[in-house]
Amino acid sequence: MIVLLAVTIGLSTIIVFPSFSEAESELKTFVTHSGKVIRTTGEVIDPLYTVSEVEFDPMEYLREFNYGKVSKLEDGTTVREYTIIAEDDKVMEVSPGVFYNVWTYNGTVPGPTIRATEGDLLKINFINNGSKEHTIHFHGIHPAEMDGVFEIVGPGGGKFVYEFEAGPVGVHPYHCHVMPLEEHIVHGLYGVFIVDPKEGREPADEMVMVLNGLDTDFDTENNFYAANTIPFYYQHHPIQINTNELIRVYVVNMVEFDPINNFHLHGNLYTYYPTGTDLVPSFYTDMITLSQTERGIMEFEYTYPGKYLFHAHKVEFSEKGWVGMFLVNDNANSDESSVKYGS
Amino acid sequence: MAASDTSKFKVAASGVIPFAFVIVLMLYIFGPGGDLLDFGIALPEITIEKVDFIDSEIQATVRNTGSIPVQVVVADVNDRIQPAAVEPDGYLERYETTLVRIPFEWNEAEPYRIGITIDDGTRFEKEIESAAFALEFTLDLAIFFAIIGTYVGIIPVMIGLLWLPFIKKISKQKYHFFLALTAGLLLFLAIDSIEESIEVSNENLANSFNGALLVSTVVVLSFLALYYVGNKIISKSDSLHFSKPVAIGLMISIGIGLHNFGEGLAIGAAVGIGSIAFSTFLIVGFALHNTTEGIAIAAPMSRGKLMIGKLAIMGLIAGSPAIFGAWIGGFAYSPFTSVVFLAIGAGAIFQVILVLLKWIQKENDGNLSTLSVVSGFAIGMLVMYFTSIFV
Numbered sequence: 001m002i003v004l005l006a007v008t009i010g011l012s013t014i015i016v017f018p019s020f021s022e023a024e025s026e027l028k029t030f031v032t033h034s035g036k037v038i039r040t041t042g043e044v045i046d047p048l049y050t051v052s053e054v055e056f057d058p059m060e061y062l063r064e065f066n067y068g069k070v071s072k073l074e075d076g077t078t079v080r081e082y083t084i085i086a087e088d089d090k091v092m093e094v095s096p097g098v099f100y101n102v103w104t105y106n107g108t109v110p111g112p113t114i115r116a117t118e119g120d121l122l123k124i125n126f127i128n129n130g131s132k133e134h135t136i137h138f139h140g141i142h143p144a145e146m147d148g149v150f151e152i153v154g155p156g157g158g159k160f161v162y163e164f165e166a167g168p169v170g171v172h173p174y175h176c177h178v179m180p181l182e183e184h185i186v187h188g189l190y191g192v193f194i195v196d197p198k199e200g201r202e203p204a205d206e207m208v209m210v211l212n213g214l215d216t217d218f219d220t221e222n223n224f225y226a227a228n229t230i231p232f233y234y235q236h237h238p239i240q241i242n243t244n245e246l247i248r249v250y251v252v253n254m255v256e257f258d259p260i261n262n263f264h265l266h267g268n269l270y271t272y273y274p275t276g277t278d279l280v281p282s283f284y285t286d287m288i289t290l291s292q293t294e295r296g297i298m299e300f301e302y303t304y305p306g307k308y309l310f311h312a313h314k315v316e317f318s319e320k321g322w323v324g325m326f327l328v329n330d331n332a333n334s335d336e337s338s339v340k341y342g343s
Numbered sequence: 344m345a346a347s348d349t350s351k352f353k354v355a356a357s358g359v360i361p362f363a364f365v366i367v368l369m370l371y372i373f374g375p376g377g378d379l380l381d382f383g384i385a386l387p388e389i390t391i392e393k394v395d396f397i398d399s400e401i402q403a404t405v406r407n408t409g410s411i412p413v414q415v416v417v418a419d420v421n422d423r424i425q426p427a428a429v430e431p432d433g434y435l436e437r438y439e440t441t442l443v444r445i446p447f448e449w450n451e452a453e454p455y456r457i458g459i460t461i462d463d464g465t466r467f468e469k470e471i472e473s474a475a476f477a478l479e480f481t482l483d484l485a486i487f488f489a490i491i492g493t494y495v496g497i498i499p500v501m502i503g504l505l506w507l508p509f510i511k512k513i514s515k516q517k518y519h520f521f522l523a524l525t526a527g528l529l530l531f532l533a534i535d536s537i538e539e540s541i542e543v544s545n546e547n548l549a550n551s552f553n554g555a556l557l558v559s560t561v562v563v564l565s566f567l568a569l570y571y572v573g574n575k576i577i578s579k580s581d582s583l584h585f586s587k588p589v590a591i592g593l594m595i596s597i598g599i600g601l602h603n604f605g606e607g608l609a610i611g612a613a614v615g616i617g618s619i620a621f622s623t624f625l626i627v628g629f630a631l632h633n634t635t636e637g638i639a640i641a642a643p644m645s646r647g648k649l650m651i652g653k654l655a656i657m658g659l660i661a662g663s664p665a666i667f668g669a670w671i672g673g674f675a676y677s678p679f680t681s682v683v684f685l686a687i688g689a690g691a692i693f694q695v696i697l698v699l700l701k702w703i704q705k706e707n708d709g710n711l712s713t714l715s716v717v718s719g720f721a722i723g724m725l726v727m728y729f730t731s732i733f734v
Contacts, residue, residue, distance in 0.1 A: 028428075030426065040430055041430060042428050042442075043428070044428055044429075045415065045429055046426035048424065096416065098417065100463075100464050216464020216466075217463075231424075
């Protein structure tokens with residue numbers, strides 16, 4: 001009896017009481033957004049306020065546009081040639097400590113933002129270096145055989161050249177269209193395709209925000225949401241903009257599993273051009289709701305400097321990463337307003 | 344000399360050689376270069392074993408219950424990501440635990456789902472039905488639990504013991520009826536303990552603990568240990584100045600005591616997790632139920648001399664563990680220890696049933712199939728079943 005009891009108590013002690021690994025003895029303090037102060041000798045896990053060190057740089061992606069290799073036809077038509085390579089073996093740290101297998105176009109999620117002017121001739125050299133079949137399906141107007149649905153491109157170096165005329169004007173998504181479609185999209189095979197009007201748009205500080213989600217445990221529910229893939233990224237890296245400068249955001253909803261997503265701007269309202277195909281805005285609002293692959297162009301200016309949030313007003317999404325901040329600097333004469341896009 | 348050395352060596356060698364082959368076999372299967380058992384991918388698994396609500400903070404105790412190391416990287420409350428501290432750190436080897444401290448202004452009596460995500464992105468969750476302050480040890484609360492334990496454990500058992508003079512006066516047949524009744528009561532308690540321990544392990548322990556097998560192993564081990572010790576006590580009862588009925592009574596008291604310890608754990612844990620209504624229910628139910636345990640002790644002892652002192656000690660042995668159980672359940676609840684103690688209780692009771700049946704058999708000239716025995720056993724089970732409905 002005594003032996004039994006001793007053995008039981010011994011075993012329980014070993015199993016029940018934590019066999020702590022080597023503790024860090026340094027006392028750290030962190031303050032949460034509710035103002036609560038936590039002192040700990042342990043480790044702080046905090047995707048909200050810890051700067052994530054990820055391979056993909058959402059700040060660089062934000063204002064990067066790929067105009068392709070430009071040449072002219074004899075009739076004066078501009079030809080733009082792009083190369084897009086699909087891969088599906090990359091494991092990327094998407095949030096501090098979370099490693100997820102992303103499927104990529106040119107190594108990033110989202111893929112490169114392809115930009116052209118209405119009427120340009122586009123040649124997209126697609127190479128599939130992945131281990132599965134992939135394609136590129138562009139939203140927009142093009143011949144049936146350029147649709148990237150039935151023209152499956154095989155793995156291990158399969159090639160296809162998509163050729164079509166850029167149009168219509170606006171912001172469109174492109175994505176892989178191989179079944180099971182949801183799987184290919186949620187792993188990251190999508191990007192943005194912008195078609196500028198021939199006459200151009202008003203000069204502005206332009207940026208692309210792809211609203212997306214990551215289902216890291218494959219239960220067909222998103223574990224993380226973001227603008228441009230990395231949860232909370234623009235919260236701890238606020239996007240720097242200037243007062244009285246036109247800001248133009250190309251926003252594309254690529255979230256899967258959830259029926260809607262949305263975009264709410266703080267301290268301001270924006271004019272909104274659904275799909276960007278009409279040059280006259282449809283709304284003046286601080287909140288739009290987007291279904292899957294719905295997209296549009298938002299334009300606004302801040303009068304007052306300071307920090308302003310933008311986030312999904314579907315609060316679940318913002319509390320799981322789809323939240324960011326504009327840091328509006330009081331800068332009357334900014335250089336960026338002279339940047340001309342679409343060149 | 345030399346010859347006997349050689350033969351000893353041969354004996355030793357014949358024992359060791361097969362063992363050496365076992366080692367070679369294991370090395371072949373699991374050793375370096377052994378790719379025979381390389382099936383697929385080991386999946387990581389963690390279990391959130393315990394969630395405590397304290398002042399503006401939720402604390403989750405997380406154990407790595409999978410076969411590969413994991414890193415705890417994200418904490419959430421109701422599926423909303425929250426900053427948190429992990430003490431001592433988030434890296435967990437197999438079976439290692441860590442404490443995740445989530446600053447959170449939680450509301451009393453509301454349900455919460457606490458989620459932990461590990462490095463491969465898999466999220467694990469535990470649901471708490473009703474948030475309540477984790478019990479902190481105070482003298483007042485300790486006294487409160489002691490009083491509850493007394494009400495649930497000691498007093499009902501003592502009341503049950505009051506039937507002793509009655510049992511003493513009845514005929515041999517009726518006496519056997521009461522002994523069998525006791526065995527029936529106890530069998531019910533043992534099954535109840537096993538059910539409870541399997542339930543606790545299913546709800547709170549990871550699959551890797553093999554809940555049902557853990558319970559059966561502990562039941563059998565505690566049965567064997569008590570069987571051995573019990574026989575020692577009974578066989579030495581003369582030299583220890585115990586009468587045999589007292590020895591049996593003592594064994595029953597120990598068995599019931601272990602069971603009541605489990606009941607105390609249940610009450611303490613219920614108070615601890617804030618289900619006040621449920622804990623009140625448990626207290627009333629167990630108190631009613633436990634008077635029958637007094638009969639179980641009184642029945643065999645009625646054949647000895649009436650010794651108030653010894654009887655009171657038996658009552659304490661059987662009843663007071665409820666107090667210790669309530670303390671542990673309330674202040675230091677651990678699902679693993681609960682499972683183990685409940686299983687020990689069941690094993691102890693099985694041993695007592697065996698002793699009782701042997702005792703009846705001996706008293707009854709080797710016959711166990713008389714009407715009084717069979718009906719006593721059946722009624723014992725039924726009485727327990729009906730009183731258990733109140734719990």
